[in-house]
Amino acid sequence: MVISQVEYARRVQAGRGQFYRIAYCYVKNTQDALDIVSEAIYKGLSSLHQLKQADYFDTWMTRIVINAALTHLRKAVNQPANKGELPEDIRVDEAALSVEASLDLYEALELLEPSERSLVILHYFEDRPFREMAEILDLPEPTVKSRLYRVLKKLKAQLSA
Amino acid sequence: MTNIGKRRYEEIPIPDDLEWIVARACRRSSHRRIVKKWLTGFAAVFTLLLICANITPLYASAAEVPILGQMVRVLRIGSGGHATDDVFVTAKATTTGVEISFHTKGGKDSQVPVYSVTRRTAPFRMILRLHGIESMDTESLLTAFSSLDAVADVYLNAYTTAGDQGITVVLNRDCEFSVEENDSPGTLVVDFYDGESDQNATSYFLRSEAMPLGEELADLTQQLSWEGATQVKTAAGEYRVVLGNYRTEEQAREAKAGIEEKFGKSLGLSVAHGGTYEILEN
Numbered sequence: 001m002v003i004s005q006v007e008y009a010r011r012v013q014a015g016r017g018q019f020y021r022i023a024y025c026y027v028k029n030t031q032d033a034l035d036i037v038s039e040a041i042y043k044g045l046s047s048l049h050q051l052k053q054a055d056y057f058d059t060w061m062t063r064i065v066i067n068a069a070l071t072h073l074r075k076a077v078n079q080p081a082n083k084g085e086l087p088e089d090i091r092v093d094e095a096a097l098s099v100e101a102s103l104d105l106y107e108a109l110e111l112l113e114p115s116e117r118s119l120v121i122l123h124y125f126e127d128r129p130f131r132e133m134a135e136i137l138d139l140p141e142p143t144v145k146s147r148l149y150r151v152l153k154k155l156k157a158q159l160s161a
Numbered sequence: 162m163t164n165i166g167k168r169r170y171e172e173i174p175i176p177d178d179l180e181w182i183v184a185r186a187c188r189r190s191s192h193r194r195i196v197k198k199w200l201t202g203f204a205a206v207f208t209l210l211l212i213c214a215n216i217t218p219l220y221a222s223a224a225e226v227p228i229l230g231q232m233v234r235v236l237r238i239g240s241g242g243h244a245t246d247d248v249f250v251t252a253k254a255t256t257t258g259v260e261i262s263f264h265t266k267g268g269k270d271s272q273v274p275v276y277s278v279t280r281r282t283a284p285f286r287m288i289l290r291l292h293g294i295e296s297m298d299t300e301s302l303l304t305a306f307s308s309l310d311a312v313a314d315v316y317l318n319a320y321t322t323a324g325d326q327g328i329t330v331v332l333n334r335d336c337e338f339s340v341e342e343n344d345s346p347g348t349l350v351v352d353f354y355d356g357e358s359d360q361n362a363t364s365y366f367l368r369s370e371a372m373p374l375g376e377e378l379a380d381l382t383q384q385l386s387w388e389g390a391t392q393v394k395t396a397a398g399e400y401r402v403v404l405g406n407y408r409t410e411e412q413a414r415e416a417k418a419g420i421e422e423k424f425g426k427s428l429g430l431s432v433a434h435g436g437t438y439e440i441l442e443n
Contacts, residue, residue: 009187016183021173034182035231041186105166125170 002054005045011057012041018126019065025109025121026069040068059135066118066136073114089146097148099124108155119148178234185235233273233342240277241342247295248274250326254305258338258352261302266295270346278340281391282406283364283435287338288318288391289351290327297326311336311353314440318392319379319400329392334438361437365413366405367420367430368393371443374400381428388420397443410434 003011012019016037023036044064051060099105105124109117118137122128134141234241248271249264263271279288291297299317306315311333318327330351332338337356342349372378374394381402382390393403404420407413413432420430435441 005187009184012187013180013183016179017175020175020179021170024173025170030176031233034176034178037179038182038186038232041183045187099164101164103164103166104169105164106169108166120166121170124164125167127167 001049002051003048003057005048008045008048012044012061015058015061019061022062022065022121022126023069025106025125026073026114026117028110032072036068036072037065039072040065043068056135059132062122063136063138070114070118089140089142090149091142092145092149094145097123097145097152099152103155103159105155108159111155111158112151116147116151116154119144119151123148181235231344233344235339235341236278237337237339238278238280240275241273242275242292243272243347245271245274245293248291248293249295250291250297250302252298252302252305254308255350257354258309258350259302259305261349261351263347272344273342273347273349276342276349279389279391281403282362282437283366284313284331284393284440285438286329286331286391286393287340287351288327288329289340289349290318290320290325292322293324294326295324302328306330306351309353311338313438314394316394317374319374319376319382321376321379321383329394331440332438363434363436364406364408365410365432365434366403366407367413367417368404368433369402370429371395371397371399371401378402384424385420385428388416393441395441395443399443404430 019037019040020033023040024030024033027033027036040061044061047064051057105120109120112120119133122133122136123130128136130141130144133139133144137144139147245263247266249266250261251264252259252261254260263273265271274294275292277290279290280286281288303315303317306312306328312330313333314331316329318329320327330338332353335355336353339352339354340349341352369381378392378400382392384390385402385404388404390402390404392400394400404416405413407416410432413434417430417432420428433441
């Protein structure tokens with residue numbers, strides 16, 4: 001184990017606000033968010049042996065929280081895990097991913113599928129670099145950008161309608 | 162880059178409960194462990210819990226709780242639950258506590274009915290009160306609690322309100338309790354764990370005359386419910402309505418005067434005192 005249980009406890013306490021906010025974005029209510037965080041911490045503790053390096057803790061734990069949120073939502077709505085084939089990546093210029101300051105993406109989360117929300121939260125709310133997002137979501141970097149671009153297009157289309 | 166969405170995200174309020182919930186989640190493990198309260202060998206675990214807890218040493222415990230369904234809240238004092246009708250109550254002991262389940266008449270799982278948890282000393286006890294109960298398997302409930310090391314005594318309370326049920330659980334020294342409410346299925350899990358022993362401080366209270374468990378006890382409790390009345394069973398086996406606890410005799414006397422002004426002297430309340438864990442003889 002690269003970090004002890006004691007160290008794990010210390011780190012999750014230190015990061016609890018951030019984990020809570022991420023969870024909250026998926027469910028937009030306190031009790032569900034607390035449930036998700038609680039579940040995620042338990043899962044992290046159970047799979048602590050899978051953490052390869054102490055430096056990876058943040059991305060590793062963030063992934064666990066996101067997955068806990070997605071699982072929570074799947075249970076609630078009875079959705080199947082896989083939604084079928086996704087379109088191919090397109091090359092995206094990062095400039096194409098900028099948004100106007102007035103576009104309320106927090107509100108717009110409601111319009112998105114849970115997995116799409118992950119992209120918005122990590123990029124626009126937490127300012128994570130694409131490399132980190134790729135780690136957290138277990139996707140290649142180009143795929144992250146491509147999907148983010150599609151999400152943004154979808155939102156802009158829906159919000160201007 | 163900043164935008165409205167990001168600001169709103171950063172402004173998501175963090176509930177006070179979060180620290181406690183995180184500490185508790187750190188305590189869960191995939192295996193249930195039976196930990197007797199006099200075994201203190203797991204030093205690493207205790208260190209973890211003390212650091213995790215970061216709140217109060219009272220939560221430093223290695224008791225493992227089988228957590229079912231989705232945890233809604235955990236409390237040591239307070240209330241929760243949903244408005245339900247015609248709920249049936251059963252209970253069974255777990256390794257460290259009691260799991261209370263709720264069913265509808267048809268036998269399906271029910272949500273947790275409205276409940277309240279109160280704590281008092283002299284003797285140190287938990288009072289659990291449930292509302293909207295059609296029928297309760299009292300035997301399974303009392304048996305489950307009695308089987309635990311942490312429990313010194315457990316008995317039914319008497320209420321006038323139809324559908325109200327409640328029990329008083331008297332705890333032994335060095336024991337603490339928490340109540341966890343779960344949804345889907347609705348359960349209340351009362352968990353007992355090692356706690357720091359209070360210095361056995363003396364506290365004061367008002368108590369009624371002794372009487373059997375029954376209508377008179379229920380009526381008096383109802384009459385004094387706004388004053389925070391609870392029911393205590395004496396060693397002799399009778400019941401008294403108790404108000405308090407008060408820190409000093411003077412506070413108790415003042416409270417008594419206030420109540421007699423409201424209700425008259427016929428209530429027959431007297432000032433008494435006891436140690437934190439003391440069960441009075443009669």
